[in-house]
Amino acid sequence: xxxxxxxxxxxxxxxxxxxxxxxxxxxxxxxxxxxxxxxxxxxxxxxxxxxxxxxxxxxxxxxxxxxxxxxxxxxxxxxxxxxxxxxxxxxxxxxxxxxxxxxxxxxxxxxxxxxxxxxxxxxxxxxxxxxxxxxxxxxxxxxxxxxxxxxxxxxxxxxxxxxxxxxxxxxxxxxxxxxxxxxxxxxxxxx
Amino acid sequence: xxxxxxxxxxxxxxxxxxxxxxxxxxxxxxxxxxxxxxxxxxxxxxxxxxxxxxxxxxxxxxxxxxxxxxxxxxxxxxxxxxxxxxxxxxxxxxxxxxxxxxxxxxxxxxxxxxxxxxxxxxxxxxxxxxxxxxxxxxxxxxxxxxxxxxxxxxxxxxxxxxxxxxxxxxxxxxxxxxxxxxxxxxxxxxxxxxxxxxxxxxxxxxxxxxxxxxxxxxxxxxxxxxxxxxxxxxxxxxxxxxxxxxxxxxxxxxxxxxxxxxxxxxxxxxxxxxxxxxxxxxxxxxxxxxxxxxxxxxxxxxxxxxxxxxxxxxxxxxxxxxxxxxxxxxxxxxxxxxxxxxxxxxxxxxxxxxxxxxxxxxxxxxxxxxxxxxxxxxxxxxxxxxxxxxxxxxxxxxxxxxxxxxxxxxxxxxxxxxxxxxxxxxxxxxxxxxxxxxxxxxxxxxxxxxxxxxxxxxxxxxxxxxxxxxxxxxxxxxxxxxxxxxxxxxxxxxxxxxxxxxxxxxxxxxxxxxxxxxxxxxxxxxxxxxxxxxxxxxxxxxxxxxxxxxxxxxxxxxxxxxxxxxxxxxxxxxxxxxxxxxxxxxxxxxxxxxxxxxxxxxxxxxxxxxxxxxxxxxxxxxxxxxxxxxxxxxxxxxxxxxxxxxxxxxxxxxxxxx
Numbered sequence: 001x002x003x004x005x006x007x008x009x010x011x012x013x014x015x016x017x018x019x020x021x022x023x024x025x026x027x028x029x030x031x032x033x034x035x036x037x038x039x040x041x042x043x044x045x046x047x048x049x050x051x052x053x054x055x056x057x058x059x060x061x062x063x064x065x066x067x068x069x070x071x072x073x074x075x076x077x078x079x080x081x082x083x084x085x086x087x088x089x090x091x092x093x094x095x096x097x098x099x100x101x102x103x104x105x106x107x108x109x110x111x112x113x114x115x116x117x118x119x120x121x122x123x124x125x126x127x128x129x130x131x132x133x134x135x136x137x138x139x140x141x142x143x144x145x146x147x148x149x150x151x152x153x154x155x156x157x158x159x160x161x162x163x164x165x166x167x168x169x170x171x172x173x174x175x176x177x178x179x180x181x182x183x184x185x186x187x188x189x190x191x
Numbered sequence: 192x193x194x195x196x197x198x199x200x201x202x203x204x205x206x207x208x209x210x211x212x213x214x215x216x217x218x219x220x221x222x223x224x225x226x227x228x229x230x231x232x233x234x235x236x237x238x239x240x241x242x243x244x245x246x247x248x249x250x251x252x253x254x255x256x257x258x259x260x261x262x263x264x265x266x267x268x269x270x271x272x273x274x275x276x277x278x279x280x281x282x283x284x285x286x287x288x289x290x291x292x293x294x295x296x297x298x299x300x301x302x303x304x305x306x307x308x309x310x311x312x313x314x315x316x317x318x319x320x321x322x323x324x325x326x327x328x329x330x331x332x333x334x335x336x337x338x339x340x341x342x343x344x345x346x347x348x349x350x351x352x353x354x355x356x357x358x359x360x361x362x363x364x365x366x367x368x369x370x371x372x373x374x375x376x377x378x379x380x381x382x383x384x385x386x387x388x389x390x391x392x393x394x395x396x397x398x399x400x401x402x403x404x405x406x407x408x409x410x411x412x413x414x415x416x417x418x419x420x421x422x423x424x425x426x427x428x429x430x431x432x433x434x435x436x437x438x439x440x441x442x443x444x445x446x447x448x449x450x451x452x453x454x455x456x457x458x459x460x461x462x463x464x465x466x467x468x469x470x471x472x473x474x475x476x477x478x479x480x481x482x483x484x485x486x487x488x489x490x491x492x493x494x495x496x497x498x499x500x501x502x503x504x505x506x507x508x509x510x511x512x513x514x515x516x517x518x519x520x521x522x523x524x525x526x527x528x529x530x531x532x533x534x535x536x537x538x539x540x541x542x543x544x545x546x547x548x549x550x551x552x553x554x555x556x557x558x559x560x561x562x563x564x565x566x567x568x569x570x571x572x573x574x575x576x577x578x579x580x581x582x583x584x585x586x587x588x589x590x591x592x593x594x595x596x597x598x599x600x601x602x603x604x605x606x607x608x609x610x611x612x613x614x615x616x617x618x619x620x621x622x623x624x625x626x627x628x629x630x631x632x633x634x635x636x637x638x639x640x641x642x643x644x645x646x647x648x649x650x651x652x653x654x655x656x657x658x659x660x661x662x663x664x665x666x667x668x669x670x671x672x673x674x675x676x677x678x679x680x681x682x683x684x685x686x687x688x689x690x691x692x693x694x695x696x697x698x699x700x701x702x703x704x705x706x707x708x709x710x711x712x713x714x715x716x717x718x719x720x721x722x723x724x725x726x727x728x729x730x731x732x733x734x735x736x737x738x739x740x741x742x743x744x745x746x747x748x749x750x751x752x753x754x755x756x757x758x759x760x761x762x763x764x765x766x767x768x769x770x771x772x773x774x775x776x777x778x779x780x781x782x783x784x785x786x787x788x789x790x791x792x793x794x795x796x797x798x799x800x801x802x803x804x805x806x807x808x809x810x811x812x813x814x815x816x817x818x819x820x821x822x823x824x825x826x827x828x829x830x831x832x833x834x835x836x837x838x839x840x841x842x843x844x845x846x847x848x849x
Contacts, residue, residue: 038771055770058743062817136744136818 064135411564505565592642
């Protein structure tokens with residue numbers, strides 16, 4: 001069944017959202033401490049780590065956390081292609097114009113989000129637990145795993161993990177796709 | 192009889208009670224209930240104004256907040272400061288170079304903020320050196336002395352560093368007239384009238400602030416005291432007060448106080464510029480140092496310059512005019528419109544106010560009263576707008592609030608007097624504790640004053656604070672002048688002896704592009720180590736160069752062996768931090784030197800001459816981190832001629848050498 005003009009329009013917006021997410025940070029971890037009233041921030045882009053990486057690496061050496069370097073994460077070489085691919089698929093769907101195709105894409109996208117969350121959690125766990133036993137500050141039983149999403153106190157730092165601009169773009173893309181699917185399948189319409 | 196005795200006793204009691212009630216009020220009476228609220232800046236909140244206060248005989252400049260009176264920083268300018276390594280590090284030593292060699296101390300009397308269109312612009316603040324005549328420029332993005340220029344032919348650079356309304360020039364006038372540097376100075380002191388000359392200097396200020404001695408004007412020998420530029424309609428003119436027109440060279444307190452009137456010298460500097468362009472300046476050979484700080488190499492360079500162009504005021508008649516001014520004028524202040532020039536004869540009992548328009552007419556109509564050493568003297572009444580009658584005793588300085596009022600300090604009667612510029616009527620007076628010298632209203636010598644606060648800088652403190660032996664605190668007092676009556680709000684102690692000060696709205700400076708740290712990749716210091724991998728120790732004959740880095744919380748290297756007695760060791764320490772407010776310090780045992788305070792991204796050098804064999808600890812002096820106390824290392828010094836090889840390490844041990 002062919003999809004409506006409205007759905008095509010929404011798919012075009014989805015294309016723009018995916019494309020836009022390539023250029024802005026997707027996720028951020030805000031850090032606050034008494035002696036950092038100005039705050040520190042770690043930003044995750046599709047292709048790199050940004051923000052106050054050097055300063056955070058400098059501070060993390062006290063607790064023996066491994067330093068963060070973009071080149072240590074294979075994800076940053078992959079993610080630009082994935083989001084680029086998502087953008088291309090969104091564009092393609094306008095021409096395919098099949099509601100089933102949109103549904104398949106939505107499901108794959110949702111699976112991707114789940115996978116990404118698992119991956120993010122895995123890295124957070126890895127960095128939070130794999131500590132140098134010779135570090136200057138060792139608190140028995142203490143791990144420094146940042147929250148997947150939300151707030152957590154880690155020694156003197158409060159860590160707040162939330163989507164950044166790009167993350168919101170991706171969330172909005174998900175909502176739009178969902179809306180297209182619901183609309184096309186007329187899930188909530190009375191017959 | 193007993194009745195009479197009772198009556199007499201009663202009368203004495205009553206009379207003495209009456210006299211007691213006539214005693215002047217003490218300070219308790221002048222402080223109103225809401226004063227504390229007006230000076231209170233809550234913790235974590237910012238002050239409304241920056242106050243740049245001269246440090247007087249400390250040679251430095253201090254920075255306070257208004258209205259809280261809190262001290263933020265002491266900027267080392269003309270005196271060495273071992274705390275900050277100023278004058279001790281190899282990089283800063285050239286800043287204190289002069290034609291007399293390295294001079295470790297001076298006396299900073301006046302501060303002047305740069306202006307654009309007559310308004311404070313927050314780029315730089317200038318300061319004068321009174322003893323070995325110099326002008327310093329401080330960069331307000333870094334609060335660091337960026338440039339110092341020496342002034343030839345001068346002694347006691349007092350009437351300085353005042354500026355023109357677009358900071359075209361910063362001026363200097365010699366307090367001591369002396370034989371010029373380009374003549375033979377080996378003359379009898381009693382030949383003052385014949386051999387001693389006054390020189391006033393015009394230093395051009397470039398776009399980036401760089402100073403260049405454009406020209407000097409030679410005058411008869413007098414003492415130049417203070418000065419201020421014309422503004423608005425009088426832009427193009429400069430006014431210098433002078434005393435000792437008696438030309439005394441001994442016991443000046445008597446011999447320089449004989450004449451009824453001395454002078455304010457009006458200088459048409461635009462005309463002087465034309466004469467210089469027309470080649471009327473005589474090129475004279477002199478020696479003066481010009482020292483510049485380079486923010487990229489984090490080092491200063493000192494150059495000795497050799498010549499200056501001098502204009503002769505007695506030959507070029509239309510540059511300088513003498514305005515008679517009663518009794519040894521001190522302050523010489525121009526109101527925000529540029530029309531009124533206020534002279535303050537420090538021994539006078541009135542304040543003369545001159546009119547710029549009348550001065551122009553008097554010059555045009557040649558209303559002269561003879562000449563002084565070849566300079567035309569204007570008839571007193573011809574340029575006088577009027578006199579403030581019975582304002583107080585010993586007027587010194589005047590600032591303006593931009594609402595038509597002038598505020599003059601009185602040293603002898605220890606008070607600030609507010610008067611109306613147009614009507615010359617006294618409006619209000621408040622006592623100061625004690626004997627006020629300079630005063631400051633934010634923007635008070637500019638076209639745009641911020642007439643909210645007035646700060647009095649006192650010369651005598653006595654009982655105002657808890658006693659500290661014979662040497663007492665220096666003192667300033669803040670008055671709220673937003674209403675009709677001046678109201679004392681706060682006393683605050685200051686460093687050195689405060690003379691002139693200026694203040695600017697906080698936003699003008701804090702939003703000027705403040706530097707938080709230096710970018711390591713822009714560091715062009717020849718001995719910088721821009722990473723621990725670049726750290727090393729290199730021997731060149733008896734010179735040992737240590738390319739050292741510091742980052743929380745270690746030095747690289749932190750173990751050094753192979754240094755010998757007789758070596759000159761240079762610790763070139765680069766602070767690798769790239770974050771706000773993480774300076775590191777460096778000190779080593781027995782150094783006959785200061786410490787280093789190294790800002791993030793900066794490289795600074797300490798020269799060390801080890802005198803005997805042994806182990807020398809070194810450490811970070813600025814509490815940098817939780818592991819600051821671990822930030823330390825050792826240098827092994829062996830006797831001269833020892834075979835211990837030069838080695839260095841961090842984190843590993845070098846194989847032992849005996």
